[in-house]
Amino acid sequence: MPQFQLDQGLANDCIRLGQFAGAELLLMNNALYPWLILVPHCAHTELYQLEAREQQILLSAINQLSAFIKQHFASEKLNIASIGNIVSQLHIHIVGRQQSDAAWPNTVWSSPQRELYAAAAVRNICAALAQYLGDSFISDHSKH
Amino acid sequence: MPQFQLDQGLANDCIRLGQFAGAELLLMNNALYPWLILVPHCAHTELYQLEAREQQILLSAINQLSAFIKQHFASEKLNIASIGNIVSQLHIHIVGRQQSDAAWPNTVWSSPQRELYAAAAVRNICAALAQYLGDSFISDHSKH
Numbered sequence: 434m435p436q437f438q439l440d441q442g443l444a445n446d447c448i449r450l451g452q453f454a455g456a457e458l459l460l461m462n463n464a465l466y467p468w469l470i471l472v473p474h475c476a477h478t479e480l481y482q483l484e485a486r487e488q489q490i491l492l493s494a495i496n497q498l499s500a501f502i503k504q505h506f507a508s509e510k511l512n513i514a515s516i517g518n519i520v521s522q523l524h525i526h527i528v529g530r531q532q533s534d535a536a537w538p539n540t541v542w543s544s545p546q547r548e549l550y551a552a553a554a555v556r557n558i559c560a561a562l563a564q565y566l567g568d569s570f571i572s573d574h575s576k577h
Numbered sequence: 578m579p580q581f582q583l584d585q586g587l588a589n590d591c592i593r594l595g596q597f598a599g600a601e602l603l604l605m606n607n608a609l610y611p612w613l614i615l616v617p618h619c620a621h622t623e624l625y626q627l628e629a630r631e632q633q634i635l636l637s638a639i640n641q642l643s644a645f646i647k648q649h650f651a652s653e654k655l656n657i658a659s660i661g662n663i664v665s666q667l668h669i670h671i672v673g674r675q676q677s678d679a680a681w682p683n684t685v686w687s688s689p690q691r692e693l694y695a696a697a698a699v700r701n702i703c704a705a706l707a708q709y710l711g712d713s714f715i716s717d718h719s720k721h
Contacts, residue, residue, distance in 0.1 A: 479655050481643035492636060499625035510665075511623050514658035518674060518682040521654075530662060538662040543687030 437474040440522040448550065450559050451572040454494035455487075458570070459524075460558060464548045466541055467506040467529040467558075469498050478521050495525060501565045502529040505558075512540060581618040584666040592694065594703050595716040598638035599631075602714070603668075604702060608692045610685055611650040611673035611702075613642050622665050639671060645709045646673040649702075656684060 439449070439457055447459035447470060454471070461468035473491055477483055483491065495513060502508050508529030515525050528541050536544035559574040583593070583601055591603035591614060598615070605612035617635055621627055627635065639657060646652050652673030659669050672685055680688035703718040 479643065479647070480657055481640040481647075481655070488636065488640075492632065496625040496632075499623065503623070503625075510662055511625070512658070512660045512662070513624055514656070514660070516656045516658070516684060518654055518656070518684070540660060540662070540684060540686050542684050 439472060440520050440524075442520045443470065443472065443522065443524060448555055449573055450555075450562065451570055451574070453498075453566060453570045454490050456491070456494060458498075458562075460550070460555060461526075462547075462549055463541075464550045464554060465535045465546055467502050467508065468541060469502065469527045471495065471498070471525045471527065473523055473525075475523060478517060478523050480515050480523070480525075483523075491525070495527060497566060498527045501562060502527060505561050505565070514542075516542065583616060584664050584668075586664045587614065587616065587666065587668060592699055593717055594699075594706065595714055595718070597642075597710060597714045598634050600635070600638060602642075602706075604694070604699060606691075606693055607685075608694045608698060609679045609690055611646050611652065612685060613646065613671045615639065615642070615669045615671065617667055617669075619667060622661060622667050624659050624667070624669075627667075635669070639669060641710060642671045645706065646671060649705050649709070658686075660686065 443459060446462060448462050450458045450460050455474050457472040459470040461470060471494055475487060499511050502511060506529045509532055510530040512528040512530055530537060535546045556574055559572050563570055563572050587603060590606060592606050594602045594604050599618050601616040603614040605614060615638055619631060643655050650673045653676055654674040656672040656674055674681060679690045700718055703716050707714055707716050
């Protein structure tokens, strides 16, 4: 495919953590929830349009990030979604939820509440991800 | 696993269309959007907890239902999600969206708007699904 370019809306709302499983790995800049976003390097806008092999890689990445969020944040529930009504570039939300969080039991997409991350918190999440995912995660933050 | 029992909340909100790919196939009783729900016959509450084989079957079913909704309803966007904040029984939403629909660009989960289906519309959707999916879909409505 032509060179991948991250959608400007995602770039504005999120912190880029690095690359994982042929996708950009983003952290929504909202410390109210552990909220990862995978943006596969493809030109499709719907999951079912991916080739079987691309789907398998993405599914495996979703599984690993789900397990990471459950373990690292002790999340009580995971919300996994491909929506794309506002940003059409295919992206998958993987969100850890707690019954005590700001939006529960509603979805995070309908909640206007937001709390920006401190830089140290992002570094900690990135370091934990690097430890959990191993070499398959190419962190943007490890060099800092 | 022990005998599968559909969550009462899902049973109340949805119309059971039949069985497909080891899951209940439901239609959200809201004619404002084509909104299918797959409920795998399992005791897990999170996608990543499924065995690899169960995931593959579910992924294939999501792909087929996605393509069906895109084709049959000419949906401009698909929203695919596993949320489960209110109903913990694992269930996957596959929703066709239009820029002209009642909730756009917001998600359907945050919209209170609802319009119940007429019986004939449900029969039509079920017949179209049966034609699209073939024998792998065991319709509850074909006998009527």
